[in-house]
Amino acid sequence: MPLAELIKIRREKVIKLRQMNINPYPYRYEVSHGIGEVLDQFTSLAEKQTALRLAGRIMLKRKMGKSFFAHFRDASQMMQIYLKLDVVGQEAFDLFNLLDLGDIIGCEGTLFITKTGERTLRVHKFELLAKSLHPLPDKHAGLTDVETRYRRRYADLIINPEVREVFIRRSRIIQIIREYLNSHDFLEVETPILQPLYGGGMARPFTTHHEKLDMNMYLRIADELYLKRLIVGGYDKVWEYCKDFRNEGLDRLHNPEFSMIELYWAYADYKDIARLFEDLLRHTVFTLYGKYKIPYGEYEIDFEPPFQWVTMIGSIAGQTGIDFTDMSYEEARAAAKKLGVEGTELINRGKVIEAVWENKVEKTLIQPTFVADFPVEISPLAKKHREDDRLTERFELFIAAQETGNAFSELNDPVDQLERFLQQGKAIEAGDKEAQPLDDDFVTALSYGMPPTGGLGFGIDRLIMLLTNQHTIRDVILYPQMKDYKEGTVPVSKILRQLLEEEKNKSS
RNA sequence: GGGGGUGUAGCUCAGUGGUAGAGCACCUGCCUUUUAAGCAGGGUGUCGAUGGUUCGAUCCCAUCCACCCUCACCA
Numbered sequence: 001m002p003l004a005e006l007i008k009i010r011r012e013k014v015i016k017l018r019q020m021n022i023n024p025y026p027y028r029y030e031v032s033h034g035i036g037e038v039l040d041q042f043t044s045l046a047e048k049q050t051a052l053r054l055a056g057r058i059m060l061k062r063k064m065g066k067s068f069f070a071h072f073r074d075a076s077q078m079m080q081i082y083l084k085l086d087v088v089g090q091e092a093f094d095l096f097n098l099l100d101l102g103d104i105i106g107c108e109g110t111l112f113i114t115k116t117g118e119r120t121l122r123v124h125k126f127e128l129l130a131k132s133l134h135p136l137p138d139k140h141a142g143l144t145d146v147e148t149r150y151r152r153r154y155a156d157l158i159i160n161p162e163v164r165e166v167f168i169r170r171s172r173i174i175q176i177i178r179e180y181l182n183s184h185d186f187l188e189v190e191t192p193i194l195q196p197l198y199g200g201g202m203a204r205p206f207t208t209h210h211e212k213l214d215m216n217m218y219l220r221i222a223d224e225l226y227l228k229r230l231i232v233g234g235y236d237k238v239w240e241y242c243k244d245f246r247n248e249g250l251d252r253l254h255n256p257e258f259s260m261i262e263l264y265w266a267y268a269d270y271k272d273i274a275r276l277f278e279d280l281l282r283h284t285v286f287t288l289y290g291k292y293k294i295p296y297g298e299y300e301i302d303f304e305p306p307f308q309w310v311t312m313i314g315s316i317a318g319q320t321g322i323d324f325t326d327m328s329y330e331e332a333r334a335a336a337k338k339l340g341v342e343g344t345e346l347i348n349r350g351k352v353i354e355a356v357w358e359n360k361v362e363k364t365l366i367q368p369t370f371v372a373d374f375p376v377e378i379s380p381l382a383k384k385h386r387e388d389d390r391l392t393e394r395f396e397l398f399i400a401a402q403e404t405g406n407a408f409s410e411l412n413d414p415v416d417q418l419e420r421f422l423q424q425g426k427a428i429e430a431g432d433k434e435a436q437p438l439d440d441d442f443v444t445a446l447s448y449g450m451p452p453t454g455g456l457g458f459g460i461d462r463l464i465m466l467l468t469n470q471h472t473i474r475d476v477i478l479y480p481q482m483k484d485y486k487e488g489t490v491p492v493s494k495i496l497r498q499l500l501e502e503e504k505n506k507s508s
Numbered sequence: 509g510g511g512g513g514u515g516u517a518g519c520u521c522a523g524u525g526g527u528a529g530a531g532c533a534c535c536u537g538c539c540u541u542u543u544a545a546g547c548a549g550g551g552u553g554u555c556g557a558u559g560g561u562u563c564g565a566u567c568c569c570a571u572c573c574a575c576c577c578u579c580a581c582c583a
Contacts, residue, residue: 001534001552003518009534062546065539084540101533114541134518138532140544141520147575148519159519203583221583248582249509258583345581403583434582459583483574 003135004495010133011499013098017128022095024131029106031055036076038111042119046111054079054121055106055129057158058099060139068096069120072105081107082114083123092126101139102132102158134492150480163475169288170464170476174241176284177261184276186237186263191226193219193243199442200224200381202434203246206256219245224381224457225442227264228410232450239263241460252472253402256481259460268454269409270393274370277397277405277456278305281368288467296400296469299366307368307397312357315371319360324353347430349390350375365398380420380436382408397458399466405458412453414446 017024032053038045045052056072067084085093099105109123137143137159149156149163157164182188196215198205200222208217223242230238242260250256265273285292285303292304310318317323322335329349336342336356346352353375365371372395373385382392393409411417421443427435464476474480 001517005552006518006534060543062542063539064542064545067540067542069542069545071543080543082541086540112541114543116541116543118541118543120541135533136519138519140532143519145515145519145575147515150575201583244583246583251582252577254583260583406583462583 003492004498006135007133007492007495008499010100010131011496013100014131014133015503016098017095017131020095022128024128026127026129029053029055029127029129031106034076035072035074035079038121039077039079039119042111046113046119049110051108051110051124052121053106053108055104057104057132058101059136061099061101063097066093068093072107080114080118080120081109081123082112082120083126087122087124088126095128096126099128100132100135102134102136103128104130104132133496146474147482150474151482153478166464166468166470166476167478169468172288173284173464173467174460176287177280178241180280180283181239181261181263184237186239186265187235189227189230189235189238189240191220191223191230191240191242193245195220197437197439198222199436199439200226201244201246202436204248204433206245206247221246222260222457223262224455225439227262228450228453228455229442229445231264231266231410231453232445232448236266236451237264250481252474253462255461255473255477258473258477260457261460262455262457264410264453264455266451266453269452270372270395270407270454273407273454273456274307274309274395274397277407277458278307278368285467294467294469296466297471299400301399301466302367307370309370309372309395311373312361312371312375313353313373313391315361316353316357319364320356324356347427348377350377350379354378362398363401365401368397368399368404370395370397377423379408380424381411381417383411383413384416402462402466403459404463404466405456407454407456410450410453410455412446412450414443417446418443 014024030053035054035056038052038054054072054074056074056078058070058072059078060071062069066086067082070081070083071078072081083093083096088096106127106129107121107123108125109121112120112122114120137155143149143155143159149160178188194208194217196217198218198221200220201224203221205218205221208219209215210217220242221244223240223244227238227240240262242262243257244260245257247256248254265276281303282292282305285294293300293302295301313324320339322339324332324335327335327349329352332349332352333342333346336346336352339356339360341352341356341359343355346355357371361371373388373391374382374394374396376382376384376390376392379392379394382394385391385393395407396403397405411420421436421438424435425438428437461473461476465471465473468476470476
């Protein structure tokens with residue numbers, strides 16, 4: 001049956017209800033218990049014959065002569081209700097007959113167990129709390145079409161409890177991290193999303209324009225430079241849960257709008273940050289699951305510290321037998337070529353080493369592994385390594401072959417920072433759309449003096465994928481970015497407008 | 509951007525060069541402890557969009573749109 005027909009049938013029920021002087025959209029319902037709570041305490045509530053007031057959405061409904069069985073669901077759980085004519089009376093019975101799957105009702109009653117053993121609410125009274133006009137997806141096959149699931153997340157959430165569970169866990173994970181950082185004296189701050197200049201990451205930004213100020217602005221790609229200014233200002237530990245925006249491709253690991261946590265810790269270096277990050281992840285996993293080993297796809301990931309620590313160049317040597325430590329750019333390029341890694345974008349020694357590493361090592365890092373000491377050319381905001389100035393004190397944490405965090409001993413020498421920006425400027429001129437522009441005010445801030453500082457950024461969406469065993473970023477973001485589509489759907493509003501038109505014509 | 513795939517009823521899916529089907533949902537009737545309730549009956553769709561080929565296209569061809577997978581590039 002076409003959607004318009006199904007909606008019309010329900011619309012007619014609404015009209016009928018109004019004629020019966022029943023408001024299909026009343027204002028409130030006094031709920032005494034959640035359904036999950038009722039199921040948890042079923043035995044004692046049933047014994048006492050406590051009168052309960054529960055509310056939820058009708059998911060299943062079947063008529064049995066002079067009685068009904070139905071299942072309804074609230075945020076916590078689903079349970080069966082039983083309603084019979086000689087308990088509720090003819091009027092209420094007929095009203096229940098008008099209800100559809102998807103309607104939201106409030107029920108008052110007591111508990112019992114059916115012959116077949118199902119815990120059930122015997123309904124004494126009920127009220128319609130909201131009429132549903134749109135039919136629900138199939139009660140067994142559910143809603144599987146991914147496009148509809150993402151475009152109409154509400155339908156996905158109504159019909160797929162496991163999807164609801166992922167987002168409950170997402171919320172818990174963020175809460176656990178927030179509590180951890182706050183209890184470790186990190187100050188939660190807010191910095192601009194709308195920025196006159198972007199920086200703090202390698203990415204193409206979204207650009208916009210402020211009319212009154214007549215200036216171009218960018219949606220932030222990272223909040224790093226603003227947080228470091230706060231370290232200059234004298235806060236020792238700061239962090240932010242931030243939405244960042246990057247104008248790049250979309251795939252199972254990338255959404256243009258995504259979430260990160262960045263934190264900065266004065267007087268610490270990248271090794272202190274590694275210990276902190278390790279402990280934060282350990283704590284989060286354990287709080288969530290009560291254990292350290294959790295499944296991710298075909299793997300079992302072990303979050304019990306200490307995590308493995310390798311250097312970028314060392315891990316390349318481990319995989320390929322080739323040591324890039326003392327190679328010049330030309331030697332590195334030749335060595336990379338022998339390994340099958342080449343390309344015009346490999347314009348300096350650092351990019352060559354990074355490319356070889358990505359090609360040969362990244363895929364192999366399943367268990368949590370810190371990869372440390374990145375080349376200076378690809379790390380414009382990190383402090384040079386204390387033992388080798390061709391490298392920086394920087395690590396990324398890899399889990400299940402995915403980057404799960406990025407940290408440095410922060411560069412706090414304003415002169416060195418200026419030189420790095422100038423280096424990046426050359427890259428921009430050479431056509432690198434992801435190189436970082438010179439931020440004069442940031443150099444100015446550093447010139448006031450920033451203490452030695454360790455900093456960390458990690459993508460929340462990818463971390464949540466890892467901790468909830470989801471394999472596409474769209475399954476951990478409630479409203480992932482979708483392309484507009486122009487054809488192929490009949491919006492409900494169009495159907496309703498037609499119905500209203502018909503009703504008007506009929507009554508006049 | 510390259511390659512591959514998908515798009516048919518509200519949902520999940522079959523199917524066909526001669527105007528389309530199933531299950532669920534929906535409507536009517538029976539049934540006062542059912543549960544994928546059951547039984548009897550009923551209705552149905554711009555077959556993603558636009559062109560083309562054809563006597564005739566949902567099916568073949570072209571273009572476009574959306575979605576998925578994959579490679580490349582990046583978080």
